Amino acid sequence: MAKKAKKETDLSTEEKIKAAARLVFTKKGYAATRTRDIAEAAGINLALLNYYFRSKEKLFELIMMEKAASLFGTIIPILNDTTLSLEQKITEVSQKYTAFLLENPGLPLFIMSEVGMNPNQFVNKLPIGKALESHFIKQLQERRPDLHPVSFMMNLLGLTVFPFIIKPVLMTAGAFNEKAFSTRIEERIALIPKWMNAMLKSK
Amino acid sequence: MAKKAKKETDLSTEEKIKAAARLVFTKKGYAATRTRDIAEAAGINLALLNYYFRSKEKLFELIMMEKAASLFGTIIPILNDTTLSLEQKITEVSQKYTAFLLENPGLPLFIMSEVGMNPNQFVNKLPIGKALESHFIKQLQERRPDLHPVSFMMNLLGLTVFPFIIKPVLMTAGAFNEKAFSTRIEERIALIPKWMNAMLKSK
DNA sequence: GTCTATAACCTGATAGAC
DNA sequence: GTCTATCAGGTTATAGAC
Numbered sequence: 001m002a003k004k005a006k007k008e009t010d011l012s013t014e015e016k017i018k019a020a021a022r023l024v025f026t027k028k029g030y031a032a033t034r035t036r037d038i039a040e041a042a043g044i045n046l047a048l049l050n051y052y053f054r055s056k057e058k059l060f061e062l063i064m065m066e067k068a069a070s071l072f073g074t075i076i077p078i079l080n081d082t083t084l085s086l087e088q089k090i091t092e093v094s095q096k097y098t099a100f101l102l103e104n105p106g107l108p109l110f111i112m113s114e115v116g117m118n119p120n121q122f123v124n125k126l127p128i129g130k131a132l133e134s135h136f137i138k139q140l141q142e143r144r145p146d147l148h149p150v151s152f153m154m155n156l157l158g159l160t161v162f163p164f165i166i167k168p169v170l171m172t173a174g175a176f177n178e179k180a181f182s183t184r185i186e187e188r189i190a191l192i193p194k195w196m197n198a199m200l201k202s203k
Numbered sequence: 204m205a206k207k208a209k210k211e212t213d214l215s216t217e218e219k220i221k222a223a224a225r226l227v228f229t230k231k232g233y234a235a236t237r238t239r240d241i242a243e244a245a246g247i248n249l250a251l252l253n254y255y256f257r258s259k260e261k262l263f264e265l266i267m268m269e270k271a272a273s274l275f276g277t278i279i280p281i282l283n284d285t286t287l288s289l290e291q292k293i294t295e296v297s298q299k300y301t302a303f304l305l306e307n308p309g310l311p312l313f314i315m316s317e318v319g320m321n322p323n324q325f326v327n328k329l330p331i332g333k334a335l336e337s338h339f340i341k342q343l344q345e346r347r348p349d350l351h352p353v354s355f356m357m358n359l360l361g362l363t364v365f366p367f368i369i370k371p372v373l374m375t376a377g378a379f380n381e382k383a384f385s386t387r388i389e390e391r392i393a394l395i396p397k398w399m400n401a402m403l404k405s406k
Numbered sequence: 407g408t409c410t411a412t413a414a415c416c417t418g419a420t421a422g423a424c
Numbered sequence: 425g426t427c428t429a430t431c432a433g434g435t436t437a438t439a440g441a442c
Contacts, residue, residue: 028234028320031231031232032234032320034434035435035437036435036436044408048409049437050436050437051407051408109315112368112371112372113315113316116309117230117232119371119375124376128373132378148387150378151391151394154365154369155398157365157369158364158366159358161361161365162365163354163357163361165315165368166315168315170353172322172327173326173327173329173335175331175335176353184351191354195358197405199398199401201401203397237416238417248427250419250421250426250428251426253418253420255425259419
């Protein structure tokens with residue numbers, strides 16, 4: 001019960017601003033986002049944003065860290081679950097991660113590009129070490145000592161995430177609409193484990 | 204000989220600005236780039252930028268289209284080369300595309316994120332249709348009528364491009380340095396065709 | 407806590423001298 | 425073609441009333 005007692009009827013002003021910030025930042029990126037956009041989307045006044053979060057940058061860092069934590073929090077527990085076999089981990093990651101991406105389609109691109117523009121701002125605070133020293137990595141090294149485990153993990157993540165990264169390009173080009181994209185993604189949930197297993201066995 | 208006759212001793216002012224713009228836009232993105240940054244990087248005055256290119260947006264569109272054209276120009280000719288088998292195309296694409304990416308490491312992330320933020324600005328001018336109706340797609344449909352060819356093409360591109368997309372994250376996190384990254388990429392040039400063949404055969 | 411008004415600053419673009 | 429100086433507009437952040 002560490003939370004402050006508060007009426008739970010509606011979103012607090014603070015939460016309304018955060019929700020709006022998530023939306024606008026993710027859509028337009030840090031630099032192109034104006035604090036006025038966030039205030040308007042939140043239905044509050046510009047001054048309140050600074051009252052609650054001090055500055056645009058502070059608010060961005062908060063949103064960024066929350067988003068990144070949820071992104072990594074989705075897969076790292078699976079990678080470190082010692083009760084799962086290598087094949088089970090691959091299946092679990094592609095399933096859970098895809099489910100997460102369907103609800104946050106623009107997130108990977110957002111995080112990657114913001115990190116790329118301003119590297120050691122956030123990255124050092126992320127639990128990436130946990131992924132690189134995970135049980136999944138150890139299982140890979142045992143199974144295929146001839147391959148670099150990080151390279152293999154990039155394959156799994158790449159197959160899962162990449163469709164969401166080129167989605168804007170392919171959709172604008174008319175390659176598919178929202179419905180067809182969902183169908184492809186649903187197919188891939190079953191296919192990615194098969195593909196990964198085929199890679200695991202390939203010599 | 205359509206080019207204008209001109210002294211070829213040094214870069215023209217126009218080219219110096221374009222070179223600087225490529226650098227700064229690719230690194231910081233459109234919104235975070237200030238025309239002053241470009242002018243400074245080019246070693247010229249701010250006013251000259253507008254003299255040659257009228258506006259920041261016009262200059263950006265120019266750079267963007269050139270970059271995108273080179274990106275797509277690298278793979279589309281291979282995809283449409285009717286003398287190559289499916290396996291040969293896969294090998295060629297991963298080789299040529301990787302070589303291109305090694306010289307333009309930040310390019311995919313840049314293009315994807317700028318497109319994502321401002322969709323139908325550039326995408327319609329890109330030769331994406333050429334890739335989607337390519338000979339490569341037809342070969343895939345013949346070989347594996349049970350799979351969606353675009354989904355399969357995303358696998359090839361994802362395996363090739365994704366390491367460059369997460370490179371900033373993994374490098375900042377200390378997963379590897381520039382040299383180790385190059386080693387991984389070199390390995391993958393030989394591995395990606397094997398992995399893709401394994402996927403092609405997997406049932 | 408929430409608002410309006412405004413300060414302080416930054417950025418793209420141009421005018422005009424050379 | 426190239427420069428300096430400056431304008432016009434927009435943006436973050438704060439002061440101060442309620």
